[in-house]
Structure formats: C-alpha cells, structure tokens
Amino acid sequence: MPSQPNVPERTKRSTCHETMEREEEKDGIGMEEYFPSPSEPKPSHPEHDDHNASFRIFHENISLEMERAKLSTRRENFPQCDAVQSGSQGDSIFLTWEDLWVTVSNGKTKCRSLLQGLTGYAQPGEFLAIMGPSGCGKSTLLDALAGRLSSNTRQSGEILINGRKQTLAFGTSAYVTQDDTLMTTLTVREAVYYSAQLQLPDSMSRSEKKERAEMTMRELGLQDTMNTRIGGWGSKGLSGGQKRRVSICIEILTRPKLLFLDEPTSGLDSAASYHVIKRIADLAQQDERTIIASIHQPSSEVFELFHNLCLLSSGRTVYFGPASAANEFFALNGFPCPTLRNPSDHFLRTINKDFDQDIEQGSDGLKMTTEEAINILVRSYKSSEICQQVRTRVAELYKKGGKTLEKKGSQASFFTQSLVLTRRSFVNMYRDVGYYWLRFAVYISLCLCVGTVFYKIGHSYGSIQARSSVLMYIASFITFMAIGGFPSFVEDMKIFERERLNGHYGVGAYVMGNTLSSIPYLLLVSAAPGAIAYYLVGLQRGIEHFVYFTLLLFICTLLVESLMMIIASVVPNFLMGIISGAGIQGLMMLNGGFFRLRDDIPNPFWRYPIYYISFHKYAFEGFYKNEFEGLTFPSNQGGQPILMSGNEILRKTLQMDMDYSKWVDLAVLLGMVVLYRLIFLGIIKFVEKFKPIIRALGTISPKQTTQVMVNPYSTPLHEAGI
Numbered sequence: 001m002p003s004q005p006n007v008p009e010r011t012k013r014s015t016c017h018e019t020m021e022r023e024e025e026k027d028g029i030g031m032e033e034y035f036p037s038p039s040e041p042k043p044s045h046p047e048h049d050d051h052n053a054s055f056r057i058f059h060e061n062i063s064l065e066m067e068r069a070k071l072s073t074r075r076e077n078f079p080q081c082d083a084v085q086s087g088s089q090g091d092s093i094f095l096t097w098e099d100l101w102v103t104v105s106n107g108k109t110k111c112r113s114l115l116q117g118l119t120g121y122a123q124p125g126e127f128l129a130i131m132g133p134s135g136c137g138k139s140t141l142l143d144a145l146a147g148r149l150s151s152n153t154r155q156s157g158e159i160l161i162n163g164r165k166q167t168l169a170f171g172t173s174a175y176v177t178q179d180d181t182l183m184t185t186l187t188v189r190e191a192v193y194y195s196a197q198l199q200l201p202d203s204m205s206r207s208e209k210k211e212r213a214e215m216t217m218r219e220l221g222l223q224d225t226m227n228t229r230i231g232g233w234g235s236k237g238l239s240g241g242q243k244r245r246v247s248i249c250i251e252i253l254t255r256p257k258l259l260f261l262d263e264p265t266s267g268l269d270s271a272a273s274y275h276v277i278k279r280i281a282d283l284a285q286q287d288e289r290t291i292i293a294s295i296h297q298p299s300s301e302v303f304e305l306f307h308n309l310c311l312l313s314s315g316r317t318v319y320f321g322p323a324s325a326a327n328e329f330f331a332l333n334g335f336p337c338p339t340l341r342n343p344s345d346h347f348l349r350t351i352n353k354d355f356d357q358d359i360e361q362g363s364d365g366l367k368m369t370t371e372e373a374i375n376i377l378v379r380s381y382k383s384s385e386i387c388q389q390v391r392t393r394v395a396e397l398y399k400k401g402g403k404t405l406e407k408k409g410s411q412a413s414f415f416t417q418s419l420v421l422t423r424r425s426f427v428n429m430y431r432d433v434g435y436y437w438l439r440f441a442v443y444i445s446l447c448l449c450v451g452t453v454f455y456k457i458g459h460s461y462g463s464i465q466a467r468s469s470v471l472m473y474i475a476s477f478i479t480f481m482a483i484g485g486f487p488s489f490v491e492d493m494k495i496f497e498r499e500r501l502n503g504h505y506g507v508g509a510y511v512m513g514n515t516l517s518s519i520p521y522l523l524l525v526s527a528a529p530g531a532i533a534y535y536l537v538g539l540q541r542g543i544e545h546f547v548y549f550t551l552l553l554f555i556c557t558l559l560v561e562s563l564m565m566i567i568a569s570v571v572p573n574f575l576m577g578i579i580s581g582a583g584i585q586g587l588m589m590l591n592g593g594f595f596r597l598r599d600d601i602p603n604p605f606w607r608y609p610i611y612y613i614s615f616h617k618y619a620f621e622g623f624y625k626n627e628f629e630g631l632t633f634p635s636n637q638g639g640q641p642i643l644m645s646g647n648e649i650l651r652k653t654l655q656m657d658m659d660y661s662k663w664v665d666l667a668v669l670l671g672m673v674v675l676y677r678l679i680f681l682g683i684i685k686f687v688e689k690f691k692p693i694i695r696a697l698g699t700i701s702p703k704q705t706t707q708v709m710v711n712p713y714s715t716p717l718h719e720a721g722i
C-alpha cells in the first residue's frame with residue numbers, strides 16, 4: 001500500500017509563503033491585482049522531482065482558486081467596482097464552521113459520530129456542493145449548519161454567521177429539505193402564487209408578485225405543469241422531479257441570502273439537473289447569494305458549475321476546496337480519474353465503502369480496500385496545503401465579522417399573511433376529502449341514526465332519560481369525531497413547520513388562517529346533521545333553541561379541533577396524536593357530569609379540577625338547559641301524576657349548575673376555544689424561543705464553543721417527519 005503522498009515541507013512552506021505574500025500585496029492595491037498575471041514568473045524549485053513539482057503546481061492552483069474566492073469578500077470593500085451586482089452587499093452572508101462534530105447516542109452508553117470535526121466555509125457569490133456516498137452525513141451537515149438538527153443529536157464546534165454566533169433568523173435563510181412537503185391539493189401555479197403573496201413584500205404589486213412567480217416557474221421548467229395538482233398519497237399528481245422543482249421554486253422566490261438545498265436534483269434527468277443547478281448557480285453569482293447544496297451524481301457539466309466542493313465519507317472530510325482542483329487532488333494521491341469517466345462518479349466510487357470492492361491505486365494497479373483508500377485521502381487532505389488554506393480562510397472570515405442578521409421574518413404584513421393563509425387553507429379544506437367532507441358524510445349518517453333511534457321522543461316521563469341521553473351522545477360522541485380530521489391537520493402542520501422555519505409567515509397568521517378557514521366548514525358540519533337529529537328526535541320547538549343547539553355543537557367541534565392542535569404540537573406522530581386526543585376526551589367525558597352526577601364525583605382530582613376544566617360539563621349544561629328550560633314533564637313519584645318543571649329536573653335530577661344561563665356556558669366554551677388556540681400559539685413560540693437555549697446548555701462541547709442554532713421546531717412531530 002503506498003504511503004500517503006509526501007508534500008515536501010519546503011514546497012508547502014513556499015506555497016504558503018507565496019500566498020501570504022500575495023495577501024500582503026493585496027492590501028491597498030487595485031482589484032485586478034488579485035489575479036496574478038499568467039505571465040508572472042513562478043518561483044522555481046529546481047531541487048524537486050516531477051512528482052513534487054506537480055504537487056506544487058496543484059497547491060499553487062488551489063491558492064489561485066482560493067484567492068479568486070476571496071474576491072467576493074473584497075468586493076464589499078470596493079462596492080463601486082461592483083455596480084453590476086444586484087445583491088445588496090451589506091446583506092452578504094459568510095458562513096463558517098470549525099471542528100464541527102455531531103454525535104448521536106445509541107442506547108445508554110454508545111455514542112456514534114455522524115460528523116467528525118468538519119471545517120469549512122461558504123461565502124456570497126459561491127455555490128458549495130456537498131458530495132459523498134449515501135449516509136455519509138450530507139443532510140446532517142446541512143441540518144447542523146441550518147440549525148435544524150434533531151433533538152437526539154449533540155453538536156459541538158463553532159458555526160458562525162458573519163463571524164458571529166447567532167440563532168439562525170427566520171427568513172434569513174431558506175432550506176429545501178430532502179423530502180418535499182407541499183400542499184398536495186393545490187396546483188403548481190396556486191402553490192407558487194400563494195407562496196409569493198406570503199413572502200414578497202406588500203410594496204410589490206399583485207401583478208409584480210405574479211410575474212416573479214411565473215418567471216421563477218419558467219426558469220425551473222415548470223411552465224407545462226402549472227395547472228397540474230401537486231398530488232400526494234392516493235392521488236397522483238406531479239412526478240418526483242417536478243415536485244422537487246416546485247419546492248426549489250418556492251424557496252428561491254425571494255432570492256434568499258443564504259440557501260440550503262438537500263439533493264435539489266434527485267428525480268431529475270441530466271438536462272433538468274443542469275438547468276436547475278445553473279439557475280441556482282446564477283442566483284449565487286449574480287445576486288451574491290450564499291448557496292450550499294448536497295448533491296448526488298452530478299453530470300460533468302453540472303460539476304463544472306460548483307465553485308467549492310466538500311467531499312464527505314462517513315462524516316469525515318475527504319476533500320474541501322475548489323471543485324476544479326478535486327480531480328487533481330485524487331490523481332496526486334494515486335486515484336486518477338480514468339479517461340471518459342465523470343469525475344464525480346470517480347470520487348464517489350473511490351470513497352463509497354458500502355459495497356465490497358477493491359480500488360486500484362496508481363499506475364501499477366495496486367489493489368486496496370475502499371476503507372484504506374478513504375484513509376489515505378482523509379489523511380492526505382488533513383496534512384495538505386489546501387486544508388491549511390481553508391483553516392486560514394475560516395479564521396479570516398471569523399475576524400472579518402459583518403452585519404448581525406436581523407430577524408425579519410416574512411416581508412408581507414400580518415394582515416396579508418392571514419388573508420392569504422385563510423384563502424389557501426379554505427381551498428385545501430375544500431379539496432381534501434378527508435378534512436371535512438368525509439366527516440360531514442359520517443355526521444349525516446350518524447345523525448340520521450340518532451334521529452331514527454330517538455324518533456319523536458315526546459314529553460313522557462321516560463323522555464327525560466331519552467332526552468339527556470341523546471343530548472349527551474351529540475355533545476360528546478359527535479364532537480369526539482372531530483379527531484377524524486387530525487391526519488389532514490397533521491399534513492397541514494408539516495407544511496406550516498417548513499414554511500415557518502423558512503420564515504414565510506408567523507405563527508399568529510397561521511392560527512388565524514386555520515381558524516377562519518375552518519369556520520364555514522364547521523358551521524356546515526354542525527348545522528346540517530344537527531338539524532336532522534334535532535327535528536327527527538323532536539327536541540324543544542322554537543328557532544332560538546335550534547340556533548343555540550347548532551351554535552353549541554359548532555363551538556364544541558371547534559374546541560375539539562383546538563385541542564387536537566395542541567396535541568399535534570407536542571406528540572411525535574399522528575397515530576399517537578389520535579390516541580392521546582381520544583384518551584383526553586374520554587377522561588373529560590367521563591367527568592362531564594353525565595356518567596357520574598356532579599355530587600357523586602369524588603372531590604379530589606376528579607371534581608376539582610377535572611370536572612370544571614372538562615369542556616363536556618359546559619357542553620352538557622348548555623344542551624340540557626336549552627332543552628329542559630321551559631318544558632314540563634309528568635312525574636311518576638307517589639303514584640300520582642304531578643308535573644315537574646324542566647328547571648327542577650335540571651337542578652335535582654341532572655344536578656346542573658343553575659346559577660347562570662345557558663349563554664354563559666356557550667361563552668365559557670368560546671373562551672376555551674380562544675384559550676386552546678392561544679396555548680397552541682404559546683407552545684410553538686415557547687419552543688422557538690427556549691429550545692435553542694436548552695439545547696445549547698445540554699450540548700457537549702470540549703471547547704465550550706457550542707453553536708446555539710437549533711431547530712426551534714424540532715418537536716417530536718417534526719422529527720418523526722409526519
């Protein structure tokens with residue numbers, strides 16, 4: 001096995017020295033000086049053999065590449081030289097990471113390193129590609145940089161934005177994750193339009209926003225699919241590659257200053273990949289944006305679009321530096337790319353150890369295992385000049401500093417966000433059969449059943465029991481079924497989480513949009529089935545009683561939905577959500593005052609507080625008061641027929657609180673709806689604010705340099721990918 005290539009110390013020093021000299025020269029001279037003239041005589045090293053000479057040339061090339069890369073930093077100091085650049089220079093983002101470790105514990109003792117001491121940087125105007133075999137840690141690196149690591153991981157090392165430790169502000173960066181989370185019921189045009197309206201500033205006119213959306217869709221080749229529904233489980237719509245492009249399209253609408261893309265080309269053919277990456281690379285160059293993307297199998301044309309390349313294997317850096325110099329790095333370490341083979345294919349083949357294969361090294365065809373080849377490359381990179389230069393560059397950027405990123409969030413106003421979200425959510429609820437329509441059909445059938453089972457109950461003594469039973473059934477079981485819409489709501493939440501993390505809009509706007517859009521449907525699913533049950537059973541006549549009945553049913557379903565929203569924000573998946581929701585409601589129902597009368601409920605815990613915080617208490621009370629007040633029933637006590645008033649039944653038989661009217665019960669329930677929605681909002685805000693701090697406190701950091709960028713939304717729900 002050949003040893004690690006020796007870069008002669010002198011060569012190393014001389015190239016490093018040259019670089020430093022050039023650095024010194026650069027201060028106070030014109031920009032053209034950054035590029036040494038090709039005719040400039042190169043320092044000669046007659047004592048080196050050919051091999052070492054090629055190393056020297058390689059390092060010089062790298063130095064030149066790195067210097068070219070520094071140009072964008074310099075541009076900030078010479079804005080007048082940069083009139084053609086459209087990006088606002090002061091907003092540029094320099095992202096650096098140093099000695100970044102990410103570990104995950106398997107069980108109680110074992111700790112597995114997903115990333116092992118990575119160092120690198122990304123700067124404006126450049127496209128950094130992260131490559132490596134599947135499972136090498138590309139997504140983990142992106143997640144760490146974007147502050148979205150899941151909570152079972154531990155992170156150490158320093159990630160700095162413009163030389164500062166900072167929580168990644170919503171709206172400052174955009175992240176196209178590996179999975180597409182899109183609203184499946186919308187067409188491509190609708191999805192992008194709504195997104196444009198949510199994200200673009202109110203100062204832009206409607207037509208300008210439309211134009212931006214249209215242009216971006218065309219740039220990503222979506223013009224022929226604009227009117228196709230995105231589709232998802234059970235309803236095929238777009239292909240995987242088309243969905244990928246929609247996800248990218250939505251995130252590049254605002255030309256974000258910092259863009260992360262996880263596998264932007266998966267599912268795309270080579271031509272589409274080229275055009276998509278070309279568009280993204282143009283965004284980096286023309287708008288001075290900082291772009292980091294993980295990528296599989298780039299064609300050689302696509303590969304040429306990358307400025308820098310980060311090659312990973314099992315969480316270790318195999319190479320980080322100019323993409324154009326990677327081929328040479330491999331060749332110099334004895335793994336030259338065979339003619340006619342795509343360089344990126346060659347790199348991946350050399351460093352993929354998932355499959356048993358031997359790698360040939362050097363021209364003598366010496367065989368070695370992939371593991372050995374990787375070790376050679378990793379060691380060689382660590383001791384190389386380029387690694388040193390990357391560290392120097394990171395240190396420079398660290399010192400350079402820059403603007404602190406402001407938490408801008410979305411640029412549309414709260415009113416616009418709420419309006420657009422209400423409209424979008426209304427359309428989604430209308431088209432998603434599982435959201436309300438299925439429930440509507442079930443409610444109709446159930447209310448028909450209730451109506452026929454309790455048909456015309458009349459006003460006999462026995463009807464007292466029948467009345468309380470039918471009302472209890474409607475107040476508890478019919479409202480209970482509101483959890484049927486939970487899976488659709490969870491889908492909605494996934495989209496909310498993605499958009500919120502990317503700063504499209506605020507939590508308040510989401511809650512507002514969701515509440516307003518659901519009101520018409522909930523009114524419908526309460527009024528129509530409610531009317532069937534009400535009139536078939538023959539409950540108290542009078543429109544006022546029916547209106548109250550419908551309103552109460554509506555508020556109860558709204559309340560159950562609000563409860564499910566809270567559950568969705570804390571449980572890991574929708575199955576657990578449904579089980580938890582059913583459990584909580586079962587508990588409330590049990591202590592609502594029907595199955596056990598108020599005075600019989602054990603005082604500690606069950607009566608105080610469960611009975612009083614259970615919404616069923618107020619729902620039963622409201623329904624009963626609405627029904628019994630004003631009616632009289634015969635009593636069978638004492639063998640003589642005497643009349644009992646509804647109020648008496650309410651007080652004595654049903655043990656209802658009669659100190660306040662039925663409208664107070666309705667108001668309490670309405671208050672609970674508001675409270676539950678505020679709790680949901682509070683949980684999300686709390687997680688957003690405090691989770692980064694809690695996580696930062698618990699992070700293992702030998703150097704005590706923990707980055708506090710943490711996914712504020714890494715609730716179990718988010719992590720489970722539901």
Ligand SMILES: Nc1ncnc2c1ncn2[C@@H]1O[C@H](COP(=O)(O)OP(=O)(O)OP(=O)(O)O)[C@@H](O)[C@H]1O
Nearest residue numbers: 104114133134135136137138139140141150152153
């Ligand atoms: N939260 C986590 N808990 C446990 N293991 C994890 C976690 N996140 C990532 N891993 C593991 O870390 C390794 C790297 O995962 P990652 O998703 O970063 O790979 P990748 O390079 O993006 O792969 P692909 O190209 O297939 O997307 C995998 O083995 C994965 O199982």
Ligand SMILES: [Mg+2]
Nearest residue numbers: 138139178262
């Ligand atoms: Mg991945």
